[in-house]
Amino acid sequence: MAQKKFVFWQGHSRHYLEMANRNDRRERIEHPDGYGKRTGDCGDTVEVYLSIRHGRIQLVCFDTDGCMNTNACANTVAELAEGRNVEEAWEITAEDVISYLETLPPQHTHCAELAVGALYLALANYQELKRHPWKKLYPGK
8 A cells, every 4th residue: 555645735734834934923032021941852942032011912032943843833832822911821732832733743742842831931931020120130130
């Protein structure tokens, strides 16, 4: 029996292709309201930068040195988080990212966990900076 050949462009959902190839959110924000950085066992790193006004996420930017799947997951996290309030953003899960993308390869679900983990770290950093605003002026403290 002949094996079916996988054709990249036809084998992925529209959401996956858009998120994997989108680059407009790939930037670093100086003095973000929240910042999180996470490196996975695979070696990929995702950095998430948040801009928050009145408790609502206005902008999510990220940087990654990861593969196309990590880029797709980081973009999806940004897509799902923007416009939500901080409490709602804590509810975003790796499963939400995988579901949104529809065709993330099963061996790359760790990329969704990596991107969501970086978001959680950025949200935690936002809450810390909210309690201690002076820390925003001294990154790393």
